[in-house]
Amino acid sequence: MTDAFPITVNGKRIRVNGGTSVAAAVTKANEPCRFSVSGEPRAPLCGMGICMECRATVNGVPHRRTCQIACSAGMEVLTG
């Protein structure tokens, strides 16, 4: 693990350790990753890039599988 650095999740600043996945950071921020078509909150299920439940907008790119991306300093994550 490298030193902790900040990222923002829905505008909330949180500090994460190097090597943390974006899905873990979003879970730490206590935010759901997305909402289903009927408006239910959804969060990571499989944790290994299969289920697509952890999709979120990362640095402006929508529908990224957050469990398959490592956090980097200054990263902006938008869920919902």
Next chain:
Amino acid sequence: MSASFEVVVVGAGPGGIAAATVAAEAGCRVCLLDDNVAMGGQIWRGFRAENAHKYPHGNGFIAWTTRLQQTKCEVWQGWQAIDQPASGVLRLERAGEIRDVEYGNLIVATGARERFLPFPGWTLPGVMGAGGLQALVKSGLDPQGKRVVLAGSGPLLLAVGAGLASAGAVVAGIYEQAPLSKLAGFALALLAQPAKLAEGARYRLKAMHAPYRTSSWIVQAGGRGRVERVTLTDGRKTWSVDCDWLGCGFNLVPNIELPRLLGCRTVAGYVEVDRLQQSSVSRVACVGELTGIGGLEKALVEGQIAGLSAAGRETDVFRISLTALTAHSLCGQSCGIWREPTPWYAAVKTFPTPSCGVAQVGARPSSTPGAVWARAKAASAVQRRNSCSAGRIKTHVRQFFRPLYLRLQPNYDLLK
């Protein structure tokens, strides 16, 4: 952009790493593709050279990745295979970027995922796969002080419970749906694999504070906006347990999407392969969980077989099978994953990780007791020809115990 390699391996778990390593060592131009942030697949997830020795199975990771780094194998991390635009070409994607890669031989090692069975509330945030929860913790999620319930079926629940407990979580309960009678049968079968039994016992000890109940399963998960409690039943009474996270899983299913896309024939949900791991599609081999759930040791052996075969070194495949069998029957599981590599094994000078995978559990045709028996016979025939009398005695001893041994192979289906 397009690139071309003699051997392309998809998936950098144990099977993929083993395949890429031996193919590269044999002089092939190899590319190892992986969808994750770092290599290791699931069982080696989050391992790095400096910390891996602290984890179970970590020494194998160090041995194999060190060996891989000594080759000229290219590792492409974060790429996902999405299409086959032409025969012999894979199309890859990473963060919107597209790249084509041409292969001479393809080895698919995409592993397995958990089987989920739905129940009311299973989509609530906080409800995860047991392995998924473990994966998130390995990816930096801090479980300190979190109450976790694990439910479903299979040995993975115990492993996850142990992992979470040592990371500081409060395991509020482990609920196995299989009845005790079936588990007892499973444990009895494991007597033939003492190291696996010890592994299970160790996991249980680590999560000793957690109640472990058999014959119980989830009725529903409830909570506002996220999981707060889980309701369970044993068929007679129901009860609720408060939790922050619920990890569930009902054994594993192989990730056969890519083999299917390529047109590989599957039987009962697994890719059908021959003795050299070759699928029904020419130049495409499949290894590891794809060909039958069998875990780390099986993946390492199959990866090496496919890698050697892709490099045109079929004759060496026999050596791998022989070594795997010998390790399996001579030192049994006592030289298994907990003590690798053993001096005896190092003396054989084959590969650094002792493997007992050939006779492992699994549904694929070539690891049925019959096939393993045939291989054992072939192996011992060669040994008889080549070996001194000490070797011959060993062979006889092995032959004597083998039928008993094979009968005692644990059958994970018992837990279903």
